Structures are given as C-alpha cells and as structure tokens.
Amino acid sequence: MYMMLRGTIGVTLFFVFVVTAVFGQEGTATHPDQSVFNEPETLTWINSYGTFRLSDKWFWHAELHYRMRENESRNFIGDVAQVYNRHGIQYIPTKNFKFTAGGVLRIDFGDQSGDAYEKIRLEPRIWHEYQLMMPFDRFRVYHRIRIEHRWKKKFKKGSDYVFGNRWRYKFMMKIPLNKPKLQPGTIYFNPDVELIMQSGKAIVDNPLEDLRLYPGIGYIASPRTSYSANMMYSFGQSGEYGGFYRQRWVFKFNIYINLDLRAFDDKIPETRFYD
C-alpha cells in the first residue's frame, strides 16, 4: 500500500513538473526578475454536489456553487462573487472509474463600478473528466483529470469572448477517522490537491492558473448524504502579468447528495451489481 501511495504522489509531481515546463516556456522572456505575490483574497464557497442515478451505469451529475468574496468591510462573506452551475452525464462502468461530460454556466458578478463595466458576465464551458479510484483497506485515493473548454471575457463593456482550455489534475484521499471504512456515521479526513493549467491564444505568460491545497473534514450521514468543510489555500499567475501571483483563502462548505431516480424494481439488484 505504501508503494502504491508513493507511486501516486510521484505521478502527481511528475505531472506538475511536465505541465509547468511545457506551458511556461512561452513567457520565459517576459518574467520579471522577482515574482510578486499579491495579498491573499478571502472567499467562502458554499457548494452542493448532486449525483442522481438514472440507470445501472448512467448518472446525472449536478453542481451548484454559491461563492462569496470579501469586500472592504468583511472578509470571506462580503459580496456575491459567482453562481456556478455545472451539469454532466456520468458513466460508471466499474467501481474504480468514472467518466463525465457536460456543460458549465458560470455567472460572475463584477466588483468594479462605473459605466465602462458590466455588472454580470457569463462564462460558458464544455467539460469532460476522467476519475480513477484506488481502493485501500483503510482509505481511498482518487485521481481526477478534468478538461474544460471555456469562453471568457472581461467585465469591460465591449469585450469579446476569448476561447481557452483548462487542464486540471486533482489528487484526493478520503481517510475514515472513527470507523474502519467509509460508511454512514464516518468522519473522514480529506487531503486534496488540484493543479489547474490553462492554454489558449490569450495565455502568454500565465499558464499556471491555480494550485489549490485544501484539506478538509467530512461526515457521511447516509449513503445518500455527506457533508464536508475545507479551508483552501491557492495561488496562481495573474492574467495581467505572469510575474504576479494572486493568493486566496477559501472556506468551502459542501453537501453531497446521491439519489436513485430509478423505478423501485430496478433498484433490487443494486447491491449485487458491482460484486
């Protein structure tokens, strides 16, 4: 088990190194002598993750995120920053692998005032992801690759949409703390690291969009409902200039809902299906 975990971490670091090297070559010449880290921004994300079973192997994945940011008077919960909708059709052929594809519609709320800026902008995306789960006796390890194709524009009026791609890799573990396995009543520890790279014509010297570190604690209330909370730290290159790094501290509160929408009779073999 130790060898498998070490292998997983190794693969992750290798992926970060390679992607950083590939995407970082273009802006090498324009890098400042010293990187600049902006003051961290504080946010609160309240997220819901729904997975609804449609048939033996097909599911509907639905996320709704409500994100707030600091303002001048309050940290973490100052203003509404985004409302984020992500939907997809999910296919789980085996217990260890799942594939999802769908669309995202993010609504961004601007923080700049004046007639020159829009108050709201929309950001549509197409996404697809591939998740591999590695079972161990006491915990589970997850590897997720998510690729998004997005159309993004600035808040400034008259801005055009610019197409870009996001390349995301996530490493995650769920380690039960009070029970031997993940089951109802379990409190679990959830180490989570995600690297998000971006590419496109507009991406010149800032391929590293975000590196997110967000350990969390979760609770499984039932096979249908779980909760978790994370404190996320992330940093990434600013879109204005590659030498600037923005930082964020984000409180994340998540609820996970899994429902079976099949007819009653179809649920019967459920417990045997993956045996």
Add this chain to the structure above:
Amino acid sequence: MDKTKRHYFFNFYLFLSRALLIFILTYSTVALAQQRKVKKDSLKINESTSGLVEYEYAVSKGVDIYDGKFFFQSLQSSQLKSFDYEVTTYEGEFSSNQKSGNWVFSDKKMKEEDQKFVSGFRIVKPATGNENRISGKFQDGKAVGNWEAVKQDFITSEVQDTLFFIESTFKDNRLIGLFKSRSKSISIQGYFNADGYFQGDWEINHQTEDKFIQEIRTYEAGILKTYKIVIDDKTFDISYSGFDTSESRDEGQWEDYSLEEGYFKILNLVDLDIKQSVSSSINVSINDSHQKGNEFIKNSVLAFSHNSGFDIWNSLRGSSPLGLGKFRVKKFEFTTEEKQQIKETAENFEAIQSILNEFSDNPKVEIGKPAYEKLNEVELIFNIYKNELNQLKRMVEVITSDAFEFVNRDEIYGKIWPKLRLPIEVTYEFQSELVTKSHEFPKVPERNNFDLGQANSLIKRIREDVDALYGDAKTIFKAMEIEKSLSNDEKRLVEKKDKIESLFNTESKENDFNNYHERYSELVLKLTEDSFNTYGGLKIDEKKNRIKGLLNCYDELIDFYIFLKDLKSKNERLDVAYTKITFNPYMMVDMSERIKENIYEAFDESLKPYLFKKLSDDFTCESVDFAMEDINMVYQKMLELSKRDTKQEEKELRREKNPEAILSVLELKLKY
C-alpha cells in the same frame, strides 16, 4: 298301369326319394357346419396348470357352449432338477357342453436331451421322463366303457418301461365289473358290483425278491368279510380288532364310505389280529403287505380321476365326479359329549405343542438359567413332557381322526393308551448345585380304565401345568427384557452425559465453541450433573420410569449445543437481512446502512438479551426445549419482518425497550 309304366313310375319315385334324402342331409350338414365355430383361447385348469385351448363351440342364447373337438395343452418350465418341462394335455370331444366320445388325458414330465435332430423343417430335441396317460370314453358327461391308465418311462423319446397299467370298465359314471392293475412288484385283480361296491375276492399279489405273498380280501356288497394272506403257500386268517365285518346289515348304522373319504385310514387305526401264532418276521411281512396293499388299491382306483392331487375330469366342465368304488362300514356315532371332548383334546394338545416349542426356541432360556432358578425347573419339566409327546401324539391323532367314528372305540382304547412315565419330583442343576423339588404332574389314567374322557382330562391337565409353568417363565422373560433395556439405556445415558460435558467444557477444543456456549456452560454442566446424581439414587422401578425422560433431556442439551452454535450464523443472517448496501457514486464506495432500524434495535438491544437472560434464570430440561423453540420462532419472525412492509411496527417500536411490549408488537408469545 302296365308293367313298363309301373317300373318307370317306381324308378321316378325312387329318384325323388333319394334326391330328397340327399337334400335333407346336405342341408343339415351345412346348417350344422355353419353353427359350429372354432376358437383359440387361454384356459386355466387349476392354480398350477394353465395353457392354450382350441375348441369347437356353438352359441346358444348368447353363451358359448363346447360342441365338437377340444384340445388343451399346457407347457410349463420347471425349477426342479428331475425334469425341465411339464406338459399337460386334454384331447376329446364335447356335445352340447357334455363330455362325449373318447378322451385322453396326459401328463408328461420331461427333461430335454442335449442331442438334436431334424424333423421336417424343424430342429427338435428328444426328451427323457415319464408320462401318466388316462384314456376312456364319456357319453352325455358320464364315464362309460373300457378305461385305461398307464404310466410309462421314456428315455430319449422312446418307451423304456411301464410303471403301472390299470384297466377297468365304467357304466353310468361308476366302476363296475373287473378291475385290474399291475406294477412291477404288485398286481391286483378284483370286482365291483353293479352298484359300484367292492365285491368278491380282491387278489393282491406282492412279488418280492425272496417270496411271493398273496392277499385275498373278500367283499360282499362293500363289506369286508374275510381277509387272508398267503405267504409261501401258508394261509393266515386275519381280522381287524374294532372293525365290524359282521354279515348282518341290520345291526347298527351302516354307511357308504369311499376311498377318497379315507376308507383305509379306518383300517390303519385298528390292529390286525392274526388267528395263527406267527413269527415276528411273518408278522412284519403281514403288516407290511397290508399297508402296501392298501396304498396300491387306493392309488390304482383313484388313478382314473386323480393326478398329483387334482381332479382330472372335474377340472373341466361337462362331467360329474367318477364313482370310484364304495365300501360299507359300520358307524359308531359320537355322543355330543364325545364330540366336545375330541374338540378340547385337539385344541389343548396343539396348545401344549406350541408352548413347548416356543419355550425351547426362546434364547432367553439359556441366558436366564444361570440367574433364574425357576427357568431350570421349567426347562426340565417341559423336557419330560416333550419326551412323552410322541405317545400322546399317536393317541391324539387317532382320537381326532375322521375314521375314529367307524371303529369300535372300546376295543382300541387299550391300544392308544399312553404309557407315560411322569416322575413325582425333579432334580436340576442351578449355580453348580443340584436342586430337587417335587412337582405335581398329572395322574396318568389306568390302561383298563382308559377312554375318551380320560384322554381328554389327561391332555387338559398337562396343558394347565404347562400354562402355569410358562406363565412363570414369561414373567422372568419380561423382567430380563426390562433389565436389558435399562442396561442399554444407562449405557446410552452415560455416553450422552460424557458428550455434554465434553461439548460444554469451557476448555473445549471444539472449533465452534462460541460466547453463547461459554455463557451457558456452567448451567448445562450443573443440570447434567444434578440430574444424573438424582437418577443414580433412585430405586430400579423408579429408574425404569425416569430413564426415558432423562435421555430426552440429555438429547435436548446436545441439541442446545448445536442451537447455540447456529445462533452466530443466525445473527449474521439477520444482520444481512436488515442491512441495505447502496453504491455512493460520488465516493465510488459501496455503503451499507441499517434498515428498519427500530425493529432491529428493539430485537438486538432489548429482546435478544431478555430471551437469553430468561433462560438463564430458569434453566431446566423443559425450559431449554421451549427456549430453543421460542428463540427460533423470534428469529423466524424477524426474518419475515425484514421482507415486508413494517411501517406500523417500526412506529410502535421506536425507542421501545420493554421486551414484553416488543413481543406484543411482534405478535409472539413465549412458552418458557
């Protein structure tokens, strides 16, 4: 009319007459031929003879009647070594269902030879054996004319020897006139009168290796008048003591008596009185010749109608029983009291024989003799009776014979008197010591004073004695059975006790020893020990009453071990039944959750502990039996509930801790 015309007219008349006659005869023949039909069928002659029959018949009022030729043949294979096949045939004719014309009956016992030969287009085997063949004539179902019966030996299908040859004449279905019969060693010649009675001199010639013996029995209308035997030209006059040969028919009651009824049995009951003094060898020769003569006459006369015990002609329809000679004998009719005495004598003697045989065949006699003195005494007394049984048997056979009524009983009582030697005391060995005891055997009647009443009393008293002794023996046998049964049961009891102690020992090496076993170990061992000790202190009569119950109790405790062993898997099964496994797609993990939680918790946390505590508080054989039944019932109920809608029960059992209330909701009632 002139002569020519008369001649012409006469010829014409003659022609017409002949034509008419031919027409009538032709028409009758055709008409008869049209009525008769031939049928092939199967036919059962008797229990052991069945075969194929081919016969001509006519239909009268819708019923088939034999009319015309008849042929029957039965071929049966034999398991005996002496012959392979028995072939029985009848061949003859019927007329309107009555035997008519010549008939032949044949019974062949054949053993096939190994050699074969060709006859026509058949490969056949010759046979060796013998044939019993009877031929004669019937008229309207009655035997008439000359009849013959012959038995011949065949070797390789050729006649080798004639074993006997009998010939006589029938008239109106009974033997009359000359009767001849001969075999290699004996020949007979005698007569039947017109009424079928034995008549005149019947000469029986015995040809032995060293001498010629001739019997002359003279009959007068069936009554034996004189009996002489000539041996080596010397004549001996013989009479029967107790058998009336008087000439006067007016005295007493005279009756016809046939060979089939057992005429010679009467003669065999009585002894021969030889008027001359004879040597013992002559005496033996006379008695021997008398017996052989009787047998030969009987077999010869009956041969016309009997074969191996069955009636040849009456087994087929169309004739009445043949009249095969008659005798006249004087009947000495029994009184009502004598009839009752004979009946009692027969019954009591049969009972005595039966008891003596039962006793000697019983293996408990030998087993019980070393321990029970009485058995030795009974055995000795029964052996004394057994030794005297042959004499008593001869007496009883004579008394109960049908022929007994036709002899003068007063003259033969002295000859059937049993000369019993019954002691007044018996001496037997018991446990290496000789024991002498007096025993009151029945008093044997005096020979001079012996009669039917005395014979009956003697047999009756013997039976009473035998009954009483056998009653004592049976009491001993019963006690032996109980002791044996108790001994076997106690052996089983100890085995079961050892097994229980081994199973519930807390240091048990049994793999399936679990927490439940541990919990009840002390209680089970204590109950076993206490009950065993209590049993050990009982008297033998009480032990007999208690042993079965205690064996059952130990069986229950052994079953209890298995019951406790199975509880673990029952719990697991219930756990599974009350668990639902759901796949969580977000975490990609199968998750199990308890369903019907209120019911399961009420059972697992309250009811189950209550059931086991209740048993611990009152741990007896009876409660163990009931507890196993009840706990199984609860588990079964829980399984049923896991499969059906239980909203109401779940509601009622929410936070319910009272086991009685839980049982009430589950609609269960305990027995213990």
